[in-house]
Structures are given as structure tokens and as C-alpha cells.
Amino acid sequence: MATGAPFLTFAQCEPHEARPWLLQAERKGRAPGGEGIETIMARGQCFMLGLNDEPVAAYVLGVQGGEVFILAAAGRADIDLTAAIDQVVTFQADGFDSVAFFTIRPGLKKKTAALGYAQDGAVMRKRLK
Template identity: 45%
Template sequence: MKVRPVTAAEALPVLAPVSRWATTGETVEQMARAGHCFVLEQGGAPVFAWSVQAHGDELYILAAAGRAGFDLTDAGLAIIEQQAQGFASVAFQTRRPGLMRKAGALGYQPAGRAGNGVIMRKVLQ
């Protein structure tokens, strides 16, 4: 598996499912273009994409989506946390109860509301 930076246009096909779970009025394209995009490739094909943006001392996940034969919540958040070295925390917003539960098991805590979603935050050590 390989992580590589990509353009927003390259990330959009993998990020497309984010639109059905949107928590704000932003489009997936706007979220991708607002941040730095990356993909995780397996066998040369992208299986996970994300867009992140620095918000002060926090790395904020603007959008993330993918499909693979393994748990992308665990793998994706671990990769993003590695990218967040030097930041005090990692956060994202979601309205998906299953994602909140899985992220909670990984140390993320509800930290407020945004749009129609919940902000989940993990303080890094």
C-alpha cells in the first residue's frame, strides 16, 4: 500500500460518496479543493481518499471516503494521525453514528456541532 498526494480532481472519484453524508452546504469538490488531498493505493488503485486542512494547531479532515477489503476507519485515521505530527489534534465532522462509534473507540470524542453533524476530535500526545 502506498500513500501519495494528489490533486483535488484525482481525489474526487473516490471522495464522491461523501456527498450523501454531507453536514454542510459545501460540495465534495469544494471540500477537496479547499484542502490538501491524498490517496491510499492498494495494488496501484486508489482505495481511500481524503482532504485535510490546517486549522491553527489542528489538522481538520474536510472529506474522506473509500472502499477496501479492510477497515478504512482504523487505517485511514491512523494514516491521517501520522500526517498530523506537530499538530495538537485531529478533527472531522460527521452525521454517521457508526463512524462516531468507531472513531470513539480510537480516542475521538464529540467536541460540538457543525451544520447537521457532530465534530469528533482526538487530542494527540
């Protein structure tokens, strides 16, 4: 039997559900003196990303003016999670001007540039309008 394309889902979740996933992001890419996950989760809405009905990642979104800001994201799967999270967040950001996030990771900057994000100081931004 042939396998189909991965089926992505996302759903809002409670901070305690997202916390174990987001602690991975804190360990990997927190800027020195940057906010901790607890503070970040309190500033936004938490979501879980699922792949074929299995949770594989969590992310936190905030809104700043006409922009959706990815405050934190982390997960593990056999697919490109950067592209998957971009896909669902771009869908969620329908009607907004842009999607943005802050990162100190050079590889993530390069990877998201291929998805349409452009570096704006320390922020990567993808214009939707």
C-alpha cells in the same frame, strides 16, 4: 504462501484524481446545506490511500491552527478504512495538537470513539498532545 499484513501508502494527489472517491462521501454523509466536494477540495490538500499498491480511498486534509482537520474521506476496501485513514492521518499530523472531523453519521462517531476520538459538539476530535 502466507499473506502478510496489508501495506498502506498515501500520496498527495490532484483534486481530479480524488473527486470520484470523494463523491461517495458526499452521497453518504453530507449535512443538509453542507459544503459540496468541489468547495471542500479547494480548501484543503487531496490525498490517495493505497493498499498493496492499489488505490482504495481518497481524503482531504486542512489545517486549522494546531489541528489537522479531515474535510472529507471515502473509499472501498477489504480492510477497516476508518482505522486505515486514521493511521495515516495521525502519522501526517505529527507535531499537531489534534486531528478532527465533522460527521452526521452515528456509526462513524461510535467507530472513531474506539480509535481515541471524542465528540466535541458536532466534531469528533482526537488529541495527539
